[in-house]
Amino acid sequence: MVLVCDDEDSLRELIRAVLGDRFEFVEAKDGDEALEVLARRVPAVVVLDLMLPRTSGVDVLAAVRADPRLEGLPVVVVSAWSHLEREALDAGADRFVAKPFDPDELVAAVDDLVGR
Amino acid sequence: MRRWRSSSLTVRTTIASVTLGIVVAAVAVGLLSAVFAARAAAHREVRAQDLTSATLDVQGLVVDLETGLRGLAITGDTRFLEPWVKARAALPSHLQSFKRLAATEPRQASRARELAGLITAYIEDYSAPLVAIARDQPAAASTPVATAEGKRRIDAIRSRFTTILGQEQSLADRSAADADRQSRRAVIVAIVGLTALSAIVVLFAIYIARSIARPVRQVAGEAQRLAAGDVIVGLTEMGPGEVGELTRAFNSMARQLEARRRELEAQNEQLRDSEHAKSELVSIVSHELRTPLTSMLGFTSLLTRGDLDEEARQRYLEIIAGQGQRLATLLDDFLSVQQLEDGRLELRNDQVELAALLRQQTELYSAHSEAHEIALELEDASLPVVGDEGRLAQVVGNLLSNAIKYSPDGGRVTVVAEHVDGHVLVRVHDEGIGIPDKEQARVFTKFFRGDAAARGIAGSGLGLAFARAVVEAHGGRMDFTSAEGQGTTFEIELPDASAAQSPAQAGSERSNA
Numbered sequence: 001m002v003l004v005c006d007d008e009d010s011l012r013e014l015i016r017a018v019l020g021d022r023f024e025f026v027e028a029k030d031g032d033e034a035l036e037v038l039a040r041r042v043p044a045v046v047v048l049d050l051m052l053p054r055t056s057g058v059d060v061l062a063a064v065r066a067d068p069r070l071e072g073l074p075v076v077v078v079s080a081w082s083h084l085e086r087e088a089l090d091a092g093a094d095r096f097v098a099k100p101f102d103p104d105e106l107v108a109a110v111d112d113l114v115g116r
Numbered sequence: 117m118r119r120w121r122s123s124s125l126t127v128r129t130t131i132a133s134v135t136l137g138i139v140v141a142a143v144a145v146g147l148l149s150a151v152f153a154a155r156a157a158a159h160r161e162v163r164a165q166d167l168t169s170a171t172l173d174v175q176g177l178v179v180d181l182e183t184g185l186r187g188l189a190i191t192g193d194t195r196f197l198e199p200w201v202k203a204r205a206a207l208p209s210h211l212q213s214f215k216r217l218a219a220t221e222p223r224q225a226s227r228a229r230e231l232a233g234l235i236t237a238y239i240e241d242y243s244a245p246l247v248a249i250a251r252d253q254p255a256a257a258s259t260p261v262a263t264a265e266g267k268r269r270i271d272a273i274r275s276r277f278t279t280i281l282g283q284e285q286s287l288a289d290r291s292a293a294d295a296d297r298q299s300r301r302a303v304i305v306a307i308v309g310l311t312a313l314s315a316i317v318v319l320f321a322i323y324i325a326r327s328i329a330r331p332v333r334q335v336a337g338e339a340q341r342l343a344a345g346d347v348i349v350g351l352t353e354m355g356p357g358e359v360g361e362l363t364r365a366f367n368s369m370a371r372q373l374e375a376r377r378r379e380l381e382a383q384n385e386q387l388r389d390s391e392h393a394k395s396e397l398v399s400i401v402s403h404e405l406r407t408p409l410t411s412m413l414g415f416t417s418l419l420t421r422g423d424l425d426e427e428a429r430q431r432y433l434e435i436i437a438g439q440g441q442r443l444a445t446l447l448d449d450f451l452s453v454q455q456l457e458d459g460r461l462e463l464r465n466d467q468v469e470l471a472a473l474l475r476q477q478t479e480l481y482s483a484h485s486e487a488h489e490i491a492l493e494l495e496d497a498s499l500p501v502v503g504d505e506g507r508l509a510q511v512v513g514n515l516l517s518n519a520i521k522y523s524p525d526g527g528r529v530t531v532v533a534e535h536v537d538g539h540v541l542v543r544v545h546d547e548g549i550g551i552p553d554k555e556q557a558r559v560f561t562k563f564f565r566g567d568a569a570a571r572g573i574a575g576s577g578l579g580l581a582f583a584r585a586v587v588e589a590h591g592g593r594m595d596f597t598s599a600e601g602q603g604t605t606f607e608i609e610l611p612d613a614s615a616a617q618s619p620a621q622a623g624s625e626r627s628n629a
Binding site for chain 2: 008011053080100102
């Protein structure tokens with residue numbers, strides 16, 4: 001299962017289309033929704049935007065890394081704010097993909113983390 | 117007092133110097149007069165001593181006269197007459213110097229003249245004739261009558277001597293006491309005068325220090341603080357004349373510097389703000405461009421691979437078109453605000469029923485969010501204004517969109533519209549996150565979004581700038597009140613078309629204009 005968290009409808013749809021039908025997708029429109037999903041299920045990978053309403057992506061990332069139940073959960077951060085790459089990686093992101101991204105780049109990052 | 121305080125330093129130092137000079141002169145005069153008086157007293161004492169010794173000389177000669185005469189009368193031997201002869205020869209010159217010495221004091225002088233007369237008379241009228249007789253018959257010279265006459269004359273002379281000597285003695289005593297007193301006075305005058313001078317010099321130095329050195333030191337201290345960049349409170353304006361002017365000039369200089377500094381700080385602040393706004397603009401624009409671009413490029417890339425069914429192709433193309441439209445709208449908004457601000461945007465002048473417009477917009481936005489309840493309270497079913505319906509709808513739309521976006525936890529949005537003093541007043545109130553005090557001044561600044569981006573609230577930062585520009589172009593006014601964490605109320609005020617004139621006239625006049 002892949003958790004896609006982005007407040008832009010079209011981007012969630014794009015990420016689903018790019019990653020194809022290999023995964024089951026769960027979508028979250030903001031950080032709170034993402035945390036609700038994570039409370040119930042542990043996905044194979046999280047694709048996370050940083051600028052999210054209510055709880056921000058950075059806070060979601062921090063919550064994930066602080067939760068022992070979610071230890072080792074791969075997180076790919078996708079953000080238009082390329083200058084936040086360092087901050088995202090420091091906060092525990094496994095990969096950082098800057099928007100706009102090449103679909104192959106996102107696929108490679110996810111494949112790299114979850115294995116084919 | 118005021119005149120004295122402000123009189124020039126030159127005048128003051130001159131006055132002080134002249135005062136000092138006068139005191140020095142007075143002390144010198146006092147000292148000199150005391151010294152001269154002491155000298156005169158000493159001089160009188162010396163003269164008294166001289167006169168006393170001259171008197172004693174004359175007295176000795178008179179004794180010699182008497183002794184010689186008596187010796188001759190008793191013995192008849194002319195050898196005994198020798199002292200008389202010598203004394204008689206010596207007397208005139210002695211008497212002369214005796215009278216000269218006595219001449220300085222009038223009463224003594226007259227006594228001396230009287231005594232000299234008595235002595236001369238004793239010699240001429242008594243002693244010399246008796247000697248002439250005694251040379252022939254000594255017994256005749258010692259008759260009781262002659263002896264008594266001699267004794268009478270000598271007694272008279274003696275009593276004069278006693279008087280003169282006594283007088284001279286007391287005069288000498290007085291002169292000595294006087295000399296003593298005068299020299300003591302000289303010493304006192306010297307001590308008092310020098311003490312007074314020292315005191316005056318010290319007071320003068322203290323005065324100089326207080327009235328000149330202290331203000332100057334104060335100015336120097338403040339100048340150093342000023343140079344070190346401290347804020348200057350201003351000096352107490354003190355000190356006489358030029359020194360007072362110095363502190364005043366320094367204060368006015370410090371005030372000017374302070375004003376310049378404030379100006380520069382304000383300019384710096386503006387520069388920092390505009391610099392900040394510029395960098396914010398860059399990141400907002402890049403974010404606002406990147407999000408639709410990411411969609412467009414991503415879906416285009418998927419489309420070019422070709423392994424898609426017709427339904428997906430159609431769907432992706434629609435998304436690409438939608439995102440392209442979004443970019444076009446962003447650009448359009450930006451240009452609209454720019455044109456509005458430059459006064460180049462053409463607005464329609466139609467009769468607009470604001471009540472209907474508000475109803476449409478609240479219905480539209482009610483559909484956007486399930487978490488928000490939008491309530492419309494119209495005071496009057498008819499709220500006519502004149503203007504551009506499309507733009508006004510955008511304004512109301514922006515306010516409703518903001519009310520929803522900035523209350524992310526949902527809640528009630530209230531829209532109230534009413535007639536107020538010839539205007540239509542519309543208030544859009546939300547119960548959202550509010551606007552922090554420090555951001556309130558910049559709410560209408562283009563591209564300013566505060567920390568909205570960090571909260572993940574979408575937007576370009578153009579909505580409110582656009583809304584206010586539209587409202588003002590309609591002759592209206594836009595404002596807001598807000599408290600952080602408690603929500604925000606935006607209000608717009610537009611001229612009431614029903615109050616001013618008939619709608620038809622208003623519409624035609626404005627479109628003709």
